[in-house]
Amino acid sequence: MAKKDPTDLSVEEKLKTLYQLQSTLSAIDEKRAMRGELPLEVQDLEDEIAGLTLRVEKIQNEIQEFQDAIVQKKGDIENAKASVKRYESQLELVKNNREYDTLTKEIEFQNLEIELCDKKIREANAKVEERENDLSRTREQINDRQVALDEKKGELDEIMEETRAAEDELKEKAKAFELKIEPRLLTSFKRIRKNARNGLGIVYVQRDACGGCFNKIPPQRQLDIKMHKKIIVCEYCGRILIDPELAGVKADKPVVDDKPKRKRAIRRKKEDEAED
Secondary structure, eight states, X not given: OOOOOGGGSOHHXXXXXXXXXXXXXXXXXXXXHTTTTHHHHHHHHHHHHHHHHHHHHHHHHHHHHHHHHHHXXXXXXXXXXXXXXXXXXXXXXXXXXXXXXXXXXXXHHHHHHHHHHHHHHXXXXXXXXXXXHHHHHHHHHHHHHHHHHHXXXXXXXXXXXXXXXHHHHHHHHHHHHHHTSOHHHHHHHHHHHHHSTTSOSEEEOBTTBOTTTOOBOOHHHHHHHHHTSSOEEOTTTOOEEEXXXXXXXXXXXXXXXXXXXXXXXXXXXXHHHHHO
């Protein structure tokens, strides 16, 4: 038997199939809702751990830079000390005051350079110690977040294991319905469903109103919906509208109000007594 082309379906069949698809997708949403906030919590923890890991790398790089600077300054100190020794040995060979003053200034400059390098080394060591403390705290945070992540993942995996079979079955069912719907209509339905707060892309008429946004629907439009001749959307929320009977839902019967009749009956009785 040849498979029926989705474009050959009547409007009534299209609407019915769309509603069946919506019901299946809503059931999937309910299964996923059982997970609660766990997926978001897991994602947040993963993002936080990733950020902390990057922070660890940054701190390690900073520590390495300070340590490299310390090594460089120690080298500068050794060079300065060697220069001081050289200049001091040259002092013994000076021939005039000018040479003596020049060498003395050079020795003084090199000693100042040594003091400055010592200061830079102390500052760098303090920075290394500070950053190592930050590194230790960050690693502790990562360990704490990892423990929390493992717990959340365990809870999520347990819930998903319970619902996976049912969810997979519903997904296959939804795919089967999608194959029966023409691509353009399916795309429009998915877009409406994505923008809808409650995930409903097609709703049935309830108490003369849209089942999605609950705005009143004019009688003529309700009649058009019952005729199943064309796809009609809510002019307020954009959801596709379907007749309750076509959706397999029992429509609410209007409540009959007897109060006005009783009032007329009482009024008529008073008029009769006045005539008598």
